[in-house]
Amino acid sequence: MIKRYAVISIGSTRCELIVxxxxxxxxxxxxxxxxxxxxxxxxxxxxxxxxxxVSALGRIVGEYISxxxxxxxxxxxxIATSAMTGAANWLYVRDQLSYATGxxxxxxxxxxxxxxxxxxxxxxxxxxxxKGTDRMLLAVMTGGxxxxxxxxxxxxxxxxxxxxxxLKMQTRFRPVAESLTxxxxxxxxxxxxxxxxxxxxxxxxxxxHLIIAAHxxxxxxxxxxxxxxxxxxxxxxxxxxxxxxxxxxxLGPEQTLRQFPKMEDDDxxxxxxxxxxxxxLAERSGISHIRLLQMRVGDAxxxxxxxxxxxxxxxxxxxxxxxxxxxRLSKKYRVDLKHAENLEKNALKIFKVLKKYYGLSKDDExxxxxxxxxxxxxxxxxxxHQGETAAWLINxxxxxxxxxxxxxxxxxICLGLRDxxxxxxxxxxxxxxxxxxxxxxxAILRLAGALDKSHLGKVQKxxxxxxxxxxxxxxxxxxxxxxxxxxxxxxxxxxxRVFGIDVTLRVRRIAR
Numbered sequence: 001m002i003k004r005y006a007v008i009s010i011g012s013t014r015c016e017l018i019v020x021x022x023x024x025x026x027x028x029x030x031x032x033x034x035x036x037x038x039x040x041x042x043x044x045x046x047x048x049x050x051x052x053x054v055s056a057l058g059r060i061v062g063e064y065i066s067x068x069x070x071x072x073x074x075x076x077x078x079i080a081t082s083a084m085t086g087a088a089n090w091l092y093v094r095d096q097l098s099y100a101t102g103x104x105x106x107x108x109x110x111x112x113x114x115x116x117x118x119x120x121x122x123x124x125x126x127x128x129x130x131k132g133t134d135r136m137l138l139a140v141m142t143g144g145x146x147x148x149x150x151x152x153x154x155x156x157x158x159x160x161x162x163x164x165x166x167l168k169m170q171t172r173f174r175p176v177a178e179s180l181t182x183x184x185x186x187x188x189x190x191x192x193x194x195x196x197x198x199x200x201x202x203x204x205x206x207x208x209h210l211i212i213a214a215h216x217x218x219x220x221x222x223x224x225x226x227x228x229x230x231x232x233x234x235x236x237x238x239x240x241x242x243x244x245x246x247x248x249x250x251l252g253p254e255q256t257l258r259q260f261p262k263m264e265d266d267d268x269x270x271x272x273x274x275x276x277x278x279x280x281l282a283e284r285s286g287i288s289h290i291r292l293l294q295m296r297v298g299d300a301x302x303x304x305x306x307x308x309x310x311x312x313x314x315x316x317x318x319x320x321x322x323x324x325x326x327x328r329l330s331k332k333y334r335v336d337l338k339h340a341e342n343l344e345k346n347a348l349k350i351f352k353v354l355k356k357y358y359g360l361s362k363d364d365e366x367x368x369x370x371x372x373x374x375x376x377x378x379x380x381x382x383x384x385h386q387g388e389t390a391a392w393l394i395n396x397x398x399x400x401x402x403x404x405x406x407x408x409x410x411x412x413i414c415l416g417l418r419d420x421x422x423x424x425x426x427x428x429x430x431x432x433x434x435x436x437x438x439x440x441x442x443a444i445l446r447l448a449g450a451l452d453k454s455h456l457g458k459v460q461k462x463x464x465x466x467x468x469x470x471x472x473x474x475x476x477x478x479x480x481x482x483x484x485x486x487x488x489x490x491x492x493x494x495x496x497r498v499f500g501i502d503v504t505l506r507v508r509r510i511a512r
Contacts, residue, residue: 004030005305006068006076008061009298010097010105012040012083012144015057017064018298019071020306027306030071035060040144043086049093057093058100065101077305078103081297082110083144110161111404113297114140114147118156118400119314120300121213121293123307124232128209130154130317136209137198137285142297146194146277149400150201156321157328158201159398164194164277191280198284210287216274217292219267220244223260226292233291238282241290245275319366322401326373329397333377339455344372346448346462353464353471358440358499367406368441370399371413375445378418387419409438416442417449436498443494447503450487451475458484460510470502471495478510 006019019031037057042049061078068076078101084090085107098105108116117140122129129138135152150158211233220226221234223244229235248256253268263271282290304311330340347368354360378390391411399407416438451459451473461476473488475481485505492503 001308002074002305004071004073005302006064006071006073007298007301007305008064008068008076008078009296009301010039010057010061010078010080010084011037011297012043012081013037015060015064016296016298017067018302019068019073020302022306027302029302031067033064033067039087040083043083044144047087048089049084049087054093054096055100058097061097061101061103065103076103077301078105079297079301080105080107081142082108082113085109108297109404110145111402111407113142114159114161115315115318115401115403116297116300116304117142117147117213117295118149118318119311120295120303121211122314122317123303123310124293124295125211125291126231128211128231130314132209134208135205136211137201137207137281137287139210139212139214139281140295141212141214147398148198148201150207154317155324156318156400157324159325159400160197160201161398162194162197164191188276188280191277195277195280195284198281202285207285207287209291210282210285210289211291211293212278212281213293213295214274215294215296216267216271217294219260219262219271220275220278221292222262229291231291233293236290236292238279238288238290241275241279241282245272245279248272248275318401320401322399322406323366323369323373325400325402326370329399330373330377333380333393335373335376335380336455338457339452340373340376342452342455342457342459343375343445343449344369346451346459347372347445349462350444350448350464350473353466354440354444354499357466360440364437364441367410367413368444370402371410371417371441372445372448374410375414375417375449378414385419387415387417390418391415409434412438413441413445417445439494439498443498446491446494447473447488450491451484453484453487466501469500470504471499472504472506474506474508476508476510481507 004019004021006017009016014037015035017031017033018029020027020029039049039053042053065076080094084093087093090107094105094107118138121138121140129151131154132151133153135150138149138151140147140149144163145161146164147159147161149156217234221236224236224240226234226236248268248271251259256268257263257265278290282288330337351360351365351368374390374394376386376390377393378386378388381393382389391414394407394411394414402410451462456479458477458479458481459475460478463474465472485507488505495501495503
């Protein structure tokens with residue numbers, strides 16, 4: 001258990017050092033330093049990070065490492081946020097920084113950054129997200145992107161991600177903005193388009209709370225004279241934000257900077273964009289009372305690193321939410337929910353018998369359950385290419401609680417389940433361990449799916465037993481089982497190849 005820790009985070013607009021120490025009531029910040037960057041502007045305008053910037057960044061990070069080491073920290077983490085991966089030369093940048101500093105540089109994926117932000121928000125707000133019964137909308141702002149998540153009954157059920165950052169918008173619409181007499185009108189129209197997905201997420205079921213986690217919460221709270229509540233958030237009224245928009249437009253850049261000294265020179269245009277976005281989020285969700293939480297990647301890493309037990313609990317909470325998110329996604333693509341439930345139930349019966357003999361883990365069980373729920377989402381889009389379509393949809397959907405690698409694994413399982421078993425494993429995944437792990441779950445799901453081939457739920461009782469190299473499946477049913485028996489015989493070869501066992505089916509008819 002570490003007592004003193006340092007994190008260096010490299011984002012789109014700043015490189016920041018935080019040195020912290022474990023305290024009785026939380027984390028004591030011993031040192032903090034920040035150097036402004038223009039990584040985001042370079043990436044959005046040119047697509048790459050310049051060599052000069054890489055060189056300067058290497059020197060800054062090196063200096064921060066020296067400061068951290070002088071504080072006798074036990075560990076230093078250097079994290080590049082997902083904004084860096086938007087550069088075409090981001091691998092070069094990461095390698096050069098690692099070479100210059102002698103330290104590994106970890107680049108976060110967007111999914112990792114979202115998960116970190118959500119866990120930090122849950123940590124800071126106590127039981128509001130994890131144990132709350134009210135339906136709420138959480139908006140996380142990181143690196144020019146916005147992730148919207150619906151939380152209901154303590155579970156994260158629906159997530160959508162959109163690019164809506166000021167730097168991206170400025171680069172895209174600079175020619176238009178120069179010819180406008182009132183930029184705010186154009187800004188609100190654009191943000192209105194980007195936030196329409198909230199209507200679909202809410203789906204006529206109102207939310208009770210809106211929580212926005214962002215790096216500028218402290219500044220906006222100061223400008224609106226908001227105070228922190230018992231839930232760890234600033235409480236701001238939508239009317240106050242609308243008034244602030246009018247005030248800073250009337251004042252102009254210079255007067256606004258004089259009236260609000262905590263603002264930096266570049267904050268004026270960004271702030272107009274941010275306030276317009278927050279007002280639109282509140283308007284779309286029907287909320288007049290907004291909760292704002294100050295959140296930066298470095299602070300989140302610092303807080304969670306010193307509270308590992310709680311972080312593990314929150315990670316498990318998010319993992320459980322992934323299953324609920326998968327069910328919601330399956331509904332969106334008109335999956336036969338009863339068949340998906342039967343597929344999952346049959347697969348779990350088979351899984352639990354095999355797990356102690358073949359090293360199947362809790363993570364394998366979670367992937368199995370999620371894959372069972374998402375196996376047929378491709379049929380709604382392209383019936384002739386169900387597996388391929390399902391895999392694409394899974395890889396490109398926001399599923400809270402699943403990392404990018406976990407989504408790829410679930411996608412591979414669905415590809416092998418609905419399309420050719422051999423080609424899915426041969427082409428989609430070259431890593432032997434991952435290929436074997438996916439093959440085990442595909443084989444189980446193929447056999448489980450065969451037992452409900454008709455989608456009629458004919459299985460009334462399913463028992464499985466592994467004895468002397470033979471996996472015996474016994475089904476009790478009162479219905480005709482010929483179609484399922486045929487499908488079972490067609491799919492048992494996968495079990496034979498992956499697990500090296502013979503598979504038999506015994507059908508016991510029950511009188512009606």
